Amino acid sequence: MPTINYSALPKLDSKFSAFAGNTLSRRRPDTNYVISQLQHYQTQYNKNGLFTDFLVRLEHFGLCLEDVNLLDLAGIVFSKLAKFPTTEEMKEQFLRNGLRVAKKQGDPFHILARIVDLKKLHENSGNNYERFKMLFPEERVLTEIVENFDKSKKRFRTVSKSTSSIDKYKLQLARTKVDIAKKLRRTEAYPRLLEARGIFSELDCPKELKFVERMLSRL
Numbered sequence: 001m002p003t004i005n006y007s008a009l010p011k012l013d014s015k016f017s018a019f020a021g022n023t024l025s026r027r028r029p030d031t032n033y034v035i036s037q038l039q040h041y042q043t044q045y046n047k048n049g050l051f052t053d054f055l056v057r058l059e060h061f062g063l064c065l066e067d068v069n070l071l072d073l074a075g076i077v078f079s080k081l082a083k084f085p086t087t088e089e090m091k092e093q094f095l096r097n098g099l100r101v102a103k104k105q106g107d108p109f110h111i112l113a114r115i116v117d118l119k120k121l122h123e124n125s126g127n128n129y130e131r132f133k134m135l136f137p138e139e140r141v142l143t144e145i146v147e148n149f150d151k152s153k154k155r156f157r158t159v160s161k162s163t164s165s166i167d168k169y170k171l172q173l174a175r176t177k178v179d180i181a182k183k184l185r186r187t188e189a190y191p192r193l194l195e196a197r198g199i200f201s202e203l204d205c206p207k208e209l210k211f212v213e214r215m216l217s218r219l
Helices: 006-024 031-047 051-067 071-082 088-105 108-125 128-147 149-154 166-181 186-202 206-218
Strands: none
Touching (some): 071 088, 166 186
């Protein structure tokens, strides 16, 4: 762990505030420049043992970007924050911030990514109830993607990578339906299992198809 150097904090904060203010005042900031500057300040704060201070200022910056409707950059900031080794509570907060921004953008792929991140977070912490709750919004956004794939792709807010094929999302949707069905009563589970069976059959997934058939036979 780096030695904490509190004497460096005022100067770092001043420089970061100037960078943030300059970015927020621009109508279309240069995304690559902003990303490079965030990496620079991350290094400087961390070098002085002030990483927690950096997290606080970075989250505030992300919220300010959201307030002035620079949503692409706000999403990048919250995604960056969620990747840092922090407490479970902080990570959930960062992910929910990112989910909120993705919803404002109307980007189903990033909405899905943040939902899956939250689901995994709860799974890793052993919070099965919260994990189960995340399956329902996951099912909804996957249904939207699958039913309106071309339209959804037009709302994909990144140029660094492309979406996966529609079959990947269909498979994920079917598996999500099965996960939900495991915890529901027969009347609610049955239609989801039928839909999952149809997808597994269409995609030629014999192992998954056999599993769903076995679940259906027990209802």
